[in-house]
Amino acid sequence: MSVIKIISRKYYRILIWLIVLCVLAVLTPLFSLELIPVLAFGCAVMTARFLKSIRIAWLQEVVFGLLLVLTLAAQFLI
Numbered sequence: 001m002s003v004i005k006i007i008s009r010k011y012y013r014i015l016i017w018l019i020v021l022c023v024l025a026v027l028t029p030l031f032s033l034e035l036i037p038v039l040a041f042g043c044a045v046m047t048a049r050f051l052k053s054i055r056i057a058w059l060q061e062v063v064f065g066l067l068l069v070l071t072l073a074a075q076f077l078i
Contacts, residue, residue, distance in 0.1 A: 012049070018042040 022039040025031055047067070054060045 015042045015045050019046070
């Protein structure tokens with residue numbers, strides 16, 4: 001069981017670096033929109049891990065609902 005934890009921590013660290021590097025790439029003038037799916041993958045995994053770490057079920061639902069509302073608002077208002 002501890003080996004699985006170590007492997008998942010390594011993947012978690014890789015995803016954090018992936019997000020950091022993509023955010024830094026956005027700040028350069030040579031940024032390409034092809035990096036956005038890579039950034040979205042890392043953010044989706046981090047968000048799922050965050051939602052899974054919340055112990056209270058109703059709080060998970062509230063945070064997930066808030067993310068949905070913010071996503072819809074961003075689609076229609078921006």
